[in-house]
Amino acid sequence: MSHVLSTRSLELAQTLVRMNTVSNHSNLELVDFVRDHLAGLGVRSRLTYNADKTKANLFATLGAGKKAGVILSGHTDTVPWDGQAWSVDPLSAIVQDWPQTDADAERVIDEPRLYGRGSADMKSFIAVALANAERFIESESPFAVHFAFSYDEEVGCFGVRELIADMKDQGIKPLACIVGEPTMMVPAIAHKGVYRFKCCVRGKEAHSSLTPQSVNAIEMAARVIGKLRDMADGFERDEPRYEGFDVPFSTASVGQFHGGIADNVVPRDAEFRYEFRNLPTSDVAKMQKEVVAYAQRAEVAMKKVAPDAGFRFEPICEVPSFLGSAHDAVTRLAQRLAGEPRTTLVGFGTEAGIFKNAGIPTVVCGPGSITQAHQPDEYVTLEQLARCEDFLRGLAATKEIR
Numbered sequence: 001m002s003h004v005l006s007t008r009s010l011e012l013a014q015t016l017v018r019m020n021t022v023s024n025h026s027n028l029e030l031v032d033f034v035r036d037h038l039a040g041l042g043v044r045s046r047l048t049y050n051a052d053k054t055k056a057n058l059f060a061t062l063g064a065g066k067k068a069g070v071i072l073s074g075h076t077d078t079v080p081w082d083g084q085a086w087s088v089d090p091l092s093a094i095v096q097d098w099p100q101t102d103a104d105a106e107r108v109i110d111e112p113r114l115y116g117r118g119s120a121d122m123k124s125f126i127a128v129a130l131a132n133a134e135r136f137i138e139s140e141s142p143f144a145v146h147f148a149f150s151y152d153e154e155v156g157c158f159g160v161r162e163l164i165a166d167m168k169d170q171g172i173k174p175l176a177c178i179v180g181e182p183t184m185m186v187p188a189i190a191h192k193g194v195y196r197f198k199c200c201v202r203g204k205e206a207h208s209s210l211t212p213q214s215v216n217a218i219e220m221a222a223r224v225i226g227k228l229r230d231m232a233d234g235f236e237r238d239e240p241r242y243e244g245f246d247v248p249f250s251t252a253s254v255g256q257f258h259g260g261i262a263d264n265v266v267p268r269d270a271e272f273r274y275e276f277r278n279l280p281t282s283d284v285a286k287m288q289k290e291v292v293a294y295a296q297r298a299e300v301a302m303k304k305v306a307p308d309a310g311f312r313f314e315p316i317c318e319v320p321s322f323l324g325s326a327h328d329a330v331t332r333l334a335q336r337l338a339g340e341p342r343t344t345l346v347g348f349g350t351e352a353g354i355f356k357n358a359g360i361p362t363v364v365c366g367p368g369s370i371t372q373a374h375q376p377d378e379y380v381t382l383e384q385l386a387r388c389e390d391f392l393r394g395l396a397a398t399k400e401i402r
Helices: 007-017 028-039 119-131 133-138 159-169 217-238 284-305 329-338 352-357 382-396
Strands: 045-049 056-062 067-075 113-115 143-150 176-179 188-191 194-202 251-259 269-277 310-319 344-346 362-364 379-381
Touching: 007 028, 007 113, 007 119, 007 382, 028 045, 028 056, 028 119, 028 143, 045 159, 056 133, 056 159, 067 119, 067 159, 113 119, 113 382, 119 133, 119 143, 119 379, 119 382, 133 382, 143 159, 159 352, 176 329, 176 352, 188 352, 194 217, 194 284, 217 251, 217 269, 217 284, 269 284, 284 310, 329 362, 329 382, 352 362, 379 382
Parallel strands: 067 143, 067 176, 176 362, 188 344
Antiparallel strands: 045 056, 056 143, 113 379, 188 362, 194 269, 194 310, 251 269
């Protein structure tokens, strides 16, 4: 099947990619742009802000007066590109077959690509939806379409929770949600959860010649890290497999460690961060409880030397797993619109689990590949964007969700 991308969709995708919305920046330039575009079509947007008003979610209903319909969900933030070896400006949003460098001179790519941070993950989906906003408004479909564009997905899916709470306060009850993360336009019906924690260890410092009078925070942290490694080995060895995932069992890993001030000072403080990526069928709360219980047992000896010694745990990211079904009406709808008989599972986290836990049937389906996301020279092919546009135009013409 031939797919043709509209000039307007490409222009809007380039416009959004050129906006710097890395998670440690504001996203208001993009949100205000979308709000103003929709206002020009007579659509009012609701914005919900973070605490310091530097970021916002946007929620808008296209098709006023129609019964509630389908959410098109996308996040507006991107990951940074510091230290990555890009051959193009990450905010250039250029379209070409491949960056023309000597190293790539012999590489033949016969599909035009849109390059730039967020091109695949996931500004292009938002842009194609926005380019077809008028089509949704004028559609004879009995269902409304809701735009739900969030902030801070990349650092923990923080914004979408405020968006959903506001939606509920307004009495809006959508029938379904399509999260447009990059799945190569193959509907995804499950992904793992992502839960990250910070562990702060307080010991007691001393000269390194007097170790019995101290509590070494690094060594105590290392014991808990060893426990996490043992748990990870246990998941790989014993956990029932969930076939379809690249890694068909839950995982645990440590990502950061800080501690110590000098070679001859027993360290008083240490800090490390770790994560669980749990299968939809596993219990992450039980995993964390096991870690805390292990640390509490270790504290007994620590407190005999220094009563204020111990461990403190802090959650820093809670992205629930997602488990839909190939039998869900929204999944079947996505398959029809995408022309895809298949479904897939994805290893990366999305906002899908949060929408599903809010009682909204959800599927993940969007243009591009996650293998390009977060990478130098991130790109999405124009063929994928054209497939996405056909998908959304089909949604505008949908008469029933079954």
